[in-house]
Amino acid sequence: MIMAYIVFAPILGAVLSGLDRRLTARMQGRVGPPILQPLYDALKLIQKENLVVRRSQNFYILFFLIFIIFTGALFFAGKDLLLVIFALTLADIFFVLGGYKASSPYSIIGSQRALIQMMAYEPIVILAAVGMYMVTKSFYIADIISYSKPLCYYLPGLLFAFIYILTMKFSKSPFDLAYSHHAHQELVKGMTTEFSGRTLAAIEVAHWYENILILGFVWLFFANNIFAGMALTLLVYIATIFIDNTFARAKWELTLLSAWGVGLLFGVGNVIFLFFVKR
Amino acid sequence: MRAIVITSAAIILSAGSIALLIINFHREAQYFSLDSPYIDKAILFIDTLLTGYIFYMGWRYKRYIVSGLILLQFLIIIFFEMKYGPDIIVDHALFVDKFSIIMALIIGVVGSLTSVYAIGYMKEFHLQHKAEFKDNRRFFSFLMFIFLSAMLGIVFSNNLLWLYFFWEITTACSFLLIGYKKNKEAMDNAFQALKINLLGGLAFLIGILCLYRFYGVVELDKAVYLGKLGAMVPIAFISLAGFTKSAQMPFSSWLLGAMVAPTPVSALLHSSTMVKAGVYIVLRFASALQGTMLGFVIALTGGTTFLIASLIAISQSDAKKALAYSTISNLGLIVLCAGVGTYEAMWAAMLLIIFHAVTKCLLFLCVGTIEHRIHSRDIEDMSGLIISMPKMSIMIQIGMVGMFLAPFGMLISKWAVLKALVDFNPLLAVFVIFGSSAALFFWVKWLGKIITVVNKEQGLEDGIGRIEATPLYILAFLTVGLCGLFPFVSTALIQPYVVEIYGITLTMSQGNIVIMSIMLAMVMLFPLSFVNYGKRVKVVDAYLGAANIETSTRFRSVAGGVKDMGMKNYYMEKYFGEAKLYRFGILFCFIFIIFMFMVLVR
Numbered sequence: 063m064i065m066a067y068i069v070f071a072p073i074l075g076a077v078l079s080g081l082d083r084r085l086t087a088r089m090q091g092r093v094g095p096p097i098l099q100p101l102y103d104a105l106k107l108i109q110k111e112n113l114v115v116r117r118s119q120n121f122y123i124l125f126f127l128i129f130i131i132f133t134g135a136l137f138f139a140g141k142d143l144l145l146v147i148f149a150l151t152l153a154d155i156f157f158v159l160g161g162y163k164a165s166s167p168y169s170i171i172g173s174q175r176a177l178i179q180m181m182a183y184e185p186i187v188i189l190a191a192v193g194m195y196m197v198t199k200s201f202y203i204a205d206i207i208s209y210s211k212p213l214c215y216y217l218p219g220l221l222f223a224f225i226y227i228l229t230m231k232f233s234k235s236p237f238d239l240a241y242s243h244h245a246h247q248e249l250v251k252g253m254t255t256e257f258s259g260r261t262l263a264a265i266e267v268a269h270w271y272e273n274i275l276i277l278g279f280v281w282l283f284f285a286n287n288i289f290a291g292m293a294l295t296l297l298v299y300i301a302t303i304f305i306d307n308t309f310a311r312a313k314w315e316l317t318l319l320s321a322w323g324v325g326l327l328f329g330v331g332n333v334i335f336l337f338f339v340k341r
Numbered sequence: 342m343r344a345i346v347i348t349s350a351a352i353i354l355s356a357g358s359i360a361l362l363i364i365n366f367h368r369e370a371q372y373f374s375l376d377s378p379y380i381d382k383a384i385l386f387i388d389t390l391l392t393g394y395i396f397y398m399g400w401r402y403k404r405y406i407v408s409g410l411i412l413l414q415f416l417i418i419i420f421f422e423m424k425y426g427p428d429i430i431v432d433h434a435l436f437v438d439k440f441s442i443i444m445a446l447i448i449g450v451v452g453s454l455t456s457v458y459a460i461g462y463m464k465e466f467h468l469q470h471k472a473e474f475k476d477n478r479r480f481f482s483f484l485m486f487i488f489l490s491a492m493l494g495i496v497f498s499n500n501l502l503w504l505y506f507f508w509e510i511t512t513a514c515s516f517l518l519i520g521y522k523k524n525k526e527a528m529d530n531a532f533q534a535l536k537i538n539l540l541g542g543l544a545f546l547i548g549i550l551c552l553y554r555f556y557g558v559v560e561l562d563k564a565v566y567l568g569k570l571g572a573m574v575p576i577a578f579i580s581l582a583g584f585t586k587s588a589q590m591p592f593s594s595w596l597l598g599a600m601v602a603p604t605p606v607s608a609l610l611h612s613s614t615m616v617k618a619g620v621y622i623v624l625r626f627a628s629a630l631q632g633t634m635l636g637f638v639i640a641l642t643g644g645t646t647f648l649i650a651s652l653i654a655i656s657q658s659d660a661k662k663a664l665a666y667s668t669i670s671n672l673g674l675i676v677l678c679a680g681v682g683t684y685e686a687m688w689a690a691m692l693l694i695i696f697h698a699v700t701k702c703l704l705f706l707c708v709g710t711i712e713h714r715i716h717s718r719d720i721e722d723m724s725g726l727i728i729s730m731p732k733m734s735i736m737i738q739i740g741m742v743g744m745f746l747a748p749f750g751m752l753i754s755k756w757a758v759l760k761a762l763v764d765f766n767p768l769l770a771v772f773v774i775f776g777s778s779a780a781l782f783f784w785v786k787w788l789g790k791i792i793t794v795v796n797k798e799q800g801l802e803d804g805i806g807r808i809e810a811t812p813l814y815i816l817a818f819l820t821v822g823l824c825g826l827f828p829f830v831s832t833a834l835i836q837p838y839v840v841e842i843y844g845i846t847l848t849m850s851q852g853n854i855v856i857m858s859i860m861l862a863m864v865m866l867f868p869l870s871f872v873n874y875g876k877r878v879k880v881v882d883a884y885l886g887a888a889n890i891e892t893s894t895r896f897r898s899v900a901g902g903v904k905d906m907g908m909k910n911y912y913m914e915k916y917f918g919e920a921k922l923y924r925f926g927i928l929f930c931f932i933f934i935i936f937m938f939m940v941l942v943r
Contacts, residue, residue, distance in 0.1 A: 115883040115893050116794055121870040125396040128863065142853055144756060148747035149860065154783055155746060162789030165893065166883035173789060177782050178911070192763050192770060201760075256883055308463050318916075322775070333767050 067138040067274070068131060075270020076101040078277075081305050089307045100270075104263045112259035115164050120261045122160030129153030129270040134275040140204030143191045150275070154180060157265070161253035172252030174241035178314045182321035183227035186220070187279075189329040193220045194282065196336045207285040214283040216340070219332030221283050225298060226324045230317070231276045233269075234306035237317055247311075344460045347482055351453030354489065362442050370438030370841060372499060372562070376431070384506050388418065391513055394544060395535070398516075398640070404532045410539040414509075417546050421553075429559055434500040436562070441836035443691060444496040444621060447698045450819075452489045452614040457484060457708050459605035461809025465713050466502040466603055473864035474522050481521060485609065488514040492614045496621065499561045501549050508545060508582070508618065512538040513613055518606040521598045525934025530598030537595045541585025541619075548578030561625060568629025576626045577635055577941055581934065587619025587672045588928035590646045596669060598664045600661040604709025607661060608661040611668045612702035617694060620672055624690055628842050631682030634940045637766075640680030642933045645675030646774035649926035651776035654783045656917040658910075660708045660718040664701070664784070667744065670776060671697050671751075674758060677772070681765050684843035689757035691835045692703040696750030699823060700743040708739040710809060720787055721909060725795040730802045732810075734791050736817045743820040745777075745784045750824050753849075781918075786910045793908065795894055824861055828854050 080097035087094025098104075114120060133149040136142075154176075161173030195201050197216045198209045206213070214221045230237040241252025249255070254265055277295050284291035312320075365371070392415040399408030444843055458755030459482065467476045491514065494507035512535065552575040553559050556567050568576045588596035600607050610616060623639070630636030657663035671693065678690035704846035711726065712718040713731055724732040743749045755777055762770040823830060839846040849857075883893035883906075890896060890903050898904045905912065 083895060091562055112878045114878045114879045115881060117875040117880060118871065119876065120878065121867065121873070124870060125863075125867055132860070132863070136856065142850075143858065144759065145747075145853055145856060148756065151781070152747045152860070152864075158785060159789055159792060163792050164883070165794040165908075166885070166908060167908055168884065168886075170789070170793060174786060175912050177785050177789075180785075181778045181782040184781060185774045188759070188774045188777075189771075192759075192767055192774075195763055196767060214538075250884065250886075290805050314911075315916075325775075330768075335773070 063138045063140075063306060064135045067134050067178035068292055071134060071274040072267050072270045073101075073223075075267075075273050076084060076104070078273060078299065079270065080194040082306075085303050086307055088252060089304075094332075096174055100266065104266045107258075107266070108260050110259040112261060114258075114261075115166060115256045119163040119256065122156050122163055123257065123261050123264050123268075124280055126153055126160060127271075129156060129305045130268045130271045130275070134271050134278075137203060140207070142193065143201045143203055143206065144188070145298060146192060146203070147187055150272075151180070151184070153158045153268075157253070157268075160257075160299070164256035166256045168250045168255040169253050172240045172249050172255065175249075175314055176253055178318055179230045179240060182318045183230050186223045186227050186321065186329050190217070190220045190224050190279075193217045193329075193333055193336060194341065196333065203282070206282055209286060211250055212284050212286050212291075215330055216336060217283060219328035219335070223324050223328040224280065224283070225301070226328075228276070228280070228302050229305055230321070232273060232302055232306075234302055236305070236309035236312040238306075238311060239314060240319060242311075308341070343479065343482065347460055348457055348808070351457045352485060354453045355450045358442075358445045360914070361437070361445055362834075363508050365437055365442060370436060372431060372433035373435040373437075375434040379887040380434075381426075381502075384503065385418075385422065388415070388506060388509070391509060392881035395513060395516075395539075397919050399532075402528060402532065404536070407532060407535055407539060407901075410536070410543060412544055414543055415540070417543075417550065421720055422549065425553060429502075429553070431500050431560060433560060433562070434503060435497050436499040436840065437497060439834055440621075440625075440691070441496045443695060443834050443838075444617065446491060447613050447617065447695065448489055448492045448496070451702045451816070452485075452492070452609065455605050455608045455613065455702060455706070455816055456482065456489070458608070458709075458809055459603075461806045462605050462706075462709055462713070463603065465809070469713065473524070477521070481518070481603075484514050484518055485605070488518070488609065488614055492618060501552070501559045501561055501564065504561065504622075505542070505549060508586075509542055510783075511586075511618060512542060515599070515610060518609075519602045521606065522603055527601045530595070533598050535591050537585050541582040541592070544578045544585070545582035548575040548582065549577065551575045562805050562917070565626055565629050568626055573629075573635050574941055576629060577937055579638055580623050580626065581633075581937075583619045583621075583623035584676070584712065584934070585619070586668050587616045587623070587676065588675055589619075589642055589673060590649065590669075591927040591934070593646070593650070593669050593926075597662065597665050597703045600665055604661070604705055604712065607665075608705035608709070610664070611705060616672055617698065618666065620675040620679065620690075620694065623676055624687070624694075627682040627687055627690070628680040629682070631678055633682075635937060636680045636682050638680070638933050638937045638940060640677050640769055642930050642937075643673045643676030643678075643680055644769055645926060645933070646670065647677060647930050648673075648772045648776040648779075649922055649929075651779040652917050653919050653922050653926075655779055656912045656914050656919055658720045658912060660712075660720050660723070660787075661705075663720065663787070664704055664708065667783075668697075668701055669781070670780065674755070674773065675778075676770065678758060678761065680681050681761060681769065683761060683765055683845045684839050684845055685761035685764060686758070687840050687842065688831075688835055688847050689754055690760050691838070692750070692754040692757055692831070695830065696743070696754055696823065699816060699819045700740055700749075702752060703813065703820055704737065704740040704744070706813055706816065707733055707740060710805060710813070711737070714805075715851045720790055723787075724790050724793050724908065726791045728794055729799055732802055733805075733813075736813050738788060738791060739817045739820055741784050741788050742864075743824075745780055748824060748857040748864065750820065750827070753824070753827060753857070757849075758848075766895075790910055795906075795908070821861075821865075825858070827857070851860050 079100040084094040130153045137146045158173045158176050161169040198206050241254050281291050281295045284294045388922040395411045396408045463478050491507045491510035516531050516535040518529050547920040585592045647670045650666045654666040675690045675693050678686040743752050838845045882889040885896040894906045
């Protein structure tokens with residue numbers, strides 16, 4: 063399973079990304095690029111010259127990539143969900159620090175916005191793990207997926223909250239504050255402004271890995287039926303593409319306050335409900 | 342000469358505490374009886390002197406509340422001694438168990454490192470402030486060691502009257518150390534600390550009085566035993582004393598004010614002594630608090646303190662103040678664990694105490710040294726530290742990641758807390774979840790600040806003495822090393838104690854330990870990537886939205902002049918401003934404390 067993840071996750075991630083671009087194009091009345099275009103882009107980037115502002119900035123990105131792969135491997139090996147969340151945080155922090163290290167005003171503001179987003183979504187992610195624990199009595203993913211009923215049945219509030227923050231993780235509108243996949247943003251390219259060549263390709267690849275991992279997390283909500291679960295997860299992914307194309311970019315205040323609001327209302331609400339009902 | 346004396350004392354102290362560990366490694370808790378009328382007389386004598394001094398200080402600086410509080414306490418003691426003195430039977434005055442040993446190790450090792458650091462720091466301090474403050478270093482070092490001794494007294498006393506005596510000594514020492522500068526601000530804050538801690542002392546004394554009056558004992562182990570049978574009143578009072586000392590809301594103001602003192606004092610108060618005495622005493626009663634309403638209210642107070650202090654830390658740009666809020670929040674977490682009182686929570690709390698002491702001490706000492714070099718302790722002024730003070734910046738980075746990031750100590754502890762809470766009552770976990778997210782933001786933005794590159798002079802590090810630097814290296818090494826040694830720390834020190842109290846213990850599963858170790862190894866590889874420094878890359882200027890002038894940090898402005906690029910962090914004053922949130926915290930925790938006693942009355 064680990065090997066499968068390491069080998070196939072980037073390909074699947076690239077395909078999903080291509081699908082995203084194609085769908086987005088159709089929504090905007092364009093034809094859009096081939097499905098494998100993200101892969102071609104990355105391959106081309108690898109051949110380009112590697113320009114840096116600060117000589118050590120790329121090291122942070124390298125460790126971002128390494129830890130994302132590590133985290134995904136933990137997840138698909140069925141390990142402790144909390145540990146997976148902490149490892150993912152570690153990986154993302156490397157990315158943020160890379161943005162800081164590059165020392166460009168655009169990348170630094172991007173990094174800080176990424177941090178605000180982390181602060182906004184982290185509670186919901188951990189609450190989701192707590193909710194899953196309360197139902198299945200285990201933090202191990204292997205145990206969670208073998209639970210007899212679909213977890214979304216017990217955790218509808220947390221599922222909603224998780225979908226709410228999903229666009230932060232996918233850096234899509236309305237929460238693509240830190241950097242966006244679209245051509246231009248008020249922060250140039252945000253966190254990734256000063257990265258180029260192989261390093262930019264590494265960021266792309268890391269994101270493919272990360273997206274598959276996040277979708278894996280979504281899948282946990284429906285995991286008792288593997289294939290129906292996958293279908294639903296894909297549906298959620300397509301929903302985020304819709305959201306991406308429907309909303310304008312939010313400011314950080316709205317991002318933070320609304321995510322915490324949703325977390326408190328639906329996340330904590332769900333946990334309270336479970337606590338009193340299921341004991 | 343003083344340096345030699347202090348260093349050798351520090352070495353003896355650490356060696357002693359380590360020897361204690363080795364000797365008692367396989368032993369159960371041991372209790373000692375020590376029956377000598379002279380000791381009690383000596384304690385009474387010193388107590389009288391202490392009372393006289395504090396009373397005089399209160400009078401002289403017109404702090405009549407302080408004078409009143411100390412006089413009241415003294416009268417109670419005299420009354421107590423006169424009325425019951427001869428009848429009090431103490432079976433075991435002293436004891437040693439694994440918890441005491443852990444505390445002794447922290448006091449012995451971290452405390453002595455702080456005192457060694459203080460030699461170099463204070464020298465520099467008085468060089469920089471020759472005109473302002475009187476050089477009283479001899480007294481300063483004397484106080485630091487008295488402080489450490491009193492702390493050791495606290496952790497080994499089973500006789501609560503003795504414990505109370507040492508408790509009051511730490512209060513007095515902290516007063517003198519905080520007021521070391523003798524200017525108005527220092528004296529104000531020192532009296533604030535004194536006032537709050539004397540209030541705690543009074544609560545402690547009332548607790549002992551209740552314990553003796555109703556149950557006829559003055560010993561810690563018996564009090565815990567009685568607590569399990571339902572004797573909650575003394576525990577509530579003593580816990581209240583613990584709250585004041587560990588700066589829980591609404592009593593946190595003194596710890597924030599204490600940062601006027603020279604940095605080694607802050608490091609001492611925040612990591613190895615003082616505040617740890619507060620959580621120590623509450624944790625001692627944890628097993629009695631388990632599942633009680635009183636325990637739940639204590640947990641709520643701790644949880645609220647954790648959450649609010651973590652949120653406020655976001656808005657702080659003064660490094661010492663930010664660290665102070667971080668300390669308050671982590672102490673809140675420990676109190677939360679104590680209130681929950683299950684074996685899982687106990688295990689987590691012990692981890693927190695150990696890791697927090699080492700890491701926070703490192704951070705304070707780093708900030709102290711940096712402050713002396715850049716003449717500011719504003720976080721915003723620390724940008725580019727990686728260029729101007731590379732060694733210091735690496736030390737402080739180790740301390741920071743040690744505070745919040747996987748796979749380092751504090752994160753392991755928070756993880757343990759989370760698991761303990763989810764098993765007990767997931768609603769309490771909500772405090773930890775939101776507070777930790779805020780802490781994440783706060784630490785990373787500071788960390789990022791340090792590694793960004795700006796136009797900065799280089800070589801600010803020259804001339805940092807070896808005696809000042811060595812403790813930093815040792816602490817940094819410990820911060821990382823303890824994570825590697827985590828399984829050992831857990832099995833050798835914490836688990837035996839938890840088993841002793843609860844008969845059952847918890848440990849991290851083998852698989853998770855392996856994963857954490859792999860992560861640690863991977864993170865340690867990060868510095869290795871610097872062998873590739875500058876290879877296979879082409880260095881260009883940063884994009885500044887205008888024409889760069891020679892560097893990545895200067896550009897030609899629209900008006901034609903040359904401007905420096907400047908970057909500031911987010912502080913979100915509007916949402917996490919101190920004034921508003923702090924009031925919230927005080928209000929809630931005050932209500933909880935009233936509630937604490939209402940629970941008892943019922």
